[in-house]
Amino acid sequence: MEQKMRKKLLELLSRNGFMSGEKIAEQLGVSRTAVWKQINTLKEMGYKITSVKNKGYHLESRPDIPYPEEVCPKLNTKIIGKNLYYFKTLSSTNLYAKELINKGAEEGTVVVADTQTKGKGRKNREWFSPSGGLWFSVILYPEKLQPNKSMLLTMAASIAVVEAIKTVTETESKIKWPNDVLINNKKVCGILTELDAELDKINHAIIGIGINVNNELKKDLKEKATTLRNEVGTKVPRVKLLKTILKHLDENYAELLKGKNDVVRKKWIQYSKIVGKKITVKDENTVIKGVVEKVDEEGYLILQTKEGKKTRILSGDIEYTV
Structure with missing residues (x-):
């Protein structure tokens, strides 16, 4: 009230x-x-x-803080961002989003925190989330999307981030499979999509997005990570950036709901520039090297090794090789 x-x-x-x-x-x-x-x-x-x-x-x-009073007015989205919760500190926006789902949260609800004490990335890695970044989660109920195509949700989100960074800062960024956004080969954004699914249906999805905007980085992260402020040379408006991401994500998600998965996949390929690249994939104790032949309909990489064998890459960390 x-x-x-x-x-x-x-x-x-x-x-x-x-x-x-x-x-x-x-x-x-x-x-x-x-x-x-x-x-x-x-x-x-x-x-x-x-x-x-x-x-x-x-x-x-007005403050450049992603309060609902700043983000929601004039957002003009169909699904995403109608409801937004902002917190000074949370353990994890994804965890809080799960609590909201259990209470019947509407689709498109967004949870934002200025800092996270237990932010996480893929494989339960810690995600450093100090004040000044953008740490948020989006709740979706993509019942029309088959669980085997859930990678398309991460793709839709990474496209939205790349497009928003370009719109707000006029800076080019690139998607690194499966869930990172890079500027000058340094990580500026990570995306973690968590699902509750059955064999033939996704009950809910939580897309967690973490972007280094105006925050400081730990010394041990500076070699492989960057912030938008470092790349642009000035503070970046977080409210404008978040609103722009939510608008683009809303558009991309609408394409998936209409069954236009190829629209999202082709955009992702364009922004990742990965097809034709030599890569090394490391996943637990496995190392595979090869050339990316294509990105398949479910969002996975088809890799051709030098032995001529085609391998479908479902997960792992990739490195570009010369």
């Missing part, structure tokens, strides 16, 4: 220069005391609001 009031209050302040507490109270149908309380809450959240006697309140600036 209070969040809805803050949203309406911000809409009023955005449309007007100065607005009196009396007029705001009248428009919102609440008391002037309630308005004063919400104004103070917004100030604590980082909104710069000035008050002048006989003139009222004026919104001078």
Whole structure:
């Protein structure tokens, strides 16, 4: 209820220069005391609001923090981002998303945290998630998508990240199979898609996305990872970036729901530039080298080894070889 009031209050302040507490109270149908309380809450959240006697309140600036009040208005998506939960700290946005699913969360619900204490990547690897990055999860119920094609969800998300980075920062990035986004061969984003599925149906999917935006990196990560701020040379607006990712993900997900899997797959191939590349795949105790012949309909790599054998790569860490 209070969040809805803050949203309406911000809409009023955005449309007007100065607005009196009396007029705001009248428009919102609440008391002037309630308005004063919400104004103070917004100030604590980082909104710069000035008050002048006989003139009222004026919104001078908004914080670059992915609050629902900042992300959801004018998002204009069909499914993704209608509901958004923001937290200063969470153990993991994916874990919280699971809790929301158990409570009946709507499809497209987004969970964002400024920091994660137990963020994780593939194979339960730790994902360093300090303040200043974008750490979020999206809840989906893709019942029309067969479980064997769930890789397409990760593809849809990685495409959205690449397109959003280009739109917001004018910087080119590249997808690295299966779930990373790179800039200048350094990791800037990782994606973890977790499923609850049966043989012929996906009950739910949680797409966890972690992007190094304006955050600091640990020393031991700097050789293989980067941040958007480092690459662009200036702070990157996180709210704008998140909104743009959600819009692109919404569009890509709509293609999957319409059965247009090839649209997503071909875009992914374009942004990964992996077909025709020599790679080494390491998965537990197995090492396979070869040339990527194609990406199949389910999103897996078809690798041709120098012995002429074709191998379907379902998982593993890849390295490009000369």
